[in-house]
Amino acid sequence: MMISRLIEQIEVKSLIAFKDMEVTGISTDSRSVKKGELFVALRGSEFDGHNFVDEAISRGAAALLVENEISSSVPAIVVEDTRVALAGVAKIFYGDPAKRLTLVGVTGTNGKTSTVFLLKSILERSTGSAGIIGTIGFGAGDEFSATTNTTPSLNDLYRILADFAGQGCKSVAMEVSSHSTVQKRIEGLEFDVGVFTNITRDHLDYHQTMENYIAAKELLAKSLVDPSRKKKPGVLVYNIDDSAVRSIADRFKGEKLSYGLSGEADFTAVDVEADINGTAFELKTNSGSIDIALRLLGTFSVYNALAAAAAAMVAGADLNDIKKGLEAVSGVPGRFQIIHSGPSAPVVVVDYAHTPDALERLLGFCKELGPERLITVFGAGGDRDRGKRPLMGRIAYELSDTVVITDDNPRTEDGDEIAREIVAGIPGTEKPVRIIRDRKEAVFQAIDESGAGDIVVIAGKGHEDYQIVGTKKYHFSDAEVAEEALNSKKG
DSSP states (O other), X not given: OXXXXXXXXXXXXXXXXXXXXXOOEEESOGGGOOTTEXXXXXXXXXXBGGGGHHHHHHTTOOEEEXXXXXXXXXXXXXXXXHHHHHHHHHHHHTTOGGGGSEEEEEESSSSHHHHHHHHHHHHHHHTSSEEEEXXXXXXXXXXXXXXXXXXXXXXXXXXXXXXXXXXXXXXXXXXXXXXXXXXXXXXXXXXXXXXXXXXXXXXXXXXXXXXXXXXXXXXXXXXXXXXXXXXXXXXXXXXXXXXXXXXXXXXXXXXXXXXSSSTTOSBEEEEEEEETTEEEEEEEETTEEEEEEESSOSHHHHHHHHHHHHHHHHTTOOHHHHHHHHHHOOOBTTBSEEEOOOTTXXXXXXXXXXXXXXXXXXXXXXXXXXXXXXXXXXXXXXXXXXXXXXHHHHHHHHHOSEEEEOOSOXXXXXXXXXXXXXXXXXXXXXXXXXXXXXXXXXXXXXXXXXXXXXXXXXXXXXXXXXXXXXXXXXEOOHXXXXXXXXXXXXX
């Protein structure tokens, strides 16, 4: 595509060494620029792409999109904000894929991944092939690829959406993180539905305050009714039982639908019955009711199912599509993932719960199942919000019979110090609390001391298959280690 065509819809401050030429692609990483591509220099929290334009040119960049007046041997387009300009350029280069898709964005502290999995399953039955983008990866149909971030970079996101549209997808369910809204990684995308699951403490190492965190989430809601939209205004689907989400909904000036377990919700569940095999309930909506036999566990799964049902109905699904879609999902990787190993073994649960609220919901549900003992293995990420560590320590201690504190991506922090900060929140000494830094040893010991009738919860990593120590990433999977420990115990 010619450069002149690419920059038609962006505000250009000036052109340097400009001559019109063919651009074969777009890149924001100087290390992976290919010959003929447009290199977009983005300013980040750690690196500034403007410092790497020479490397990009040496690798074959045909042109540059920058914010600074620079000396350049290739055409350079100077703009006020390269992130905003990238959205305009990518939209043209990739053929505005969001215009051809029903786009549902799901945000919230907890429940995003499970909600988009459930939603994709419903949309596949109502609209045909559907795409999914989130923490675990992206894909359509049975194809699935890993991602680095919950919400990919803006350029990658447009490319993925274009691939989905090219494969014949009619709809996409994607997670929208608070980082992505602030960093303009969803810039230019017009969501047809925005889902808000819940908002509790998370990412305060980045956002600093809860007010900033909530404001970052609310940017998705504001985008639904942005007057510059080409699509009609989007619909807000929100959890009426969450006070922070309800406040956002109260400020929202467009069409909205509520879900929750309170009687005033537009989508609700009644006669909820749950056990270790699944959750049954009657789904009640403004369009009728239907019985659901969900194969996922816990009240939190009911909330996720309600969110998915409401969003899917806005996107055109009917009650039968919703029932078939919800009931088809047998599990979500790393979300209350049960590791089985015979009738005499404990129930071992691997879950991504890494916030105080998520851990409390997870352990609370496990207590409801009535285990002989509840043994919890968990840690807290290094170089992340330190304030949540004592909160999680208190929750684990109050809801568990035994607590094992271990490493969970300590990164560049001292793991012993992280553990001490977790222990600082523990209010008593009556129950066993152990610190075992080696996560594999911690899992093995917890499972080894457990028996039939016990539940062992391994929290924090879920689907992740790595451990970050220092700046290096090593392979580590809670599910694999739990399987190994159970087989060792059985042997």
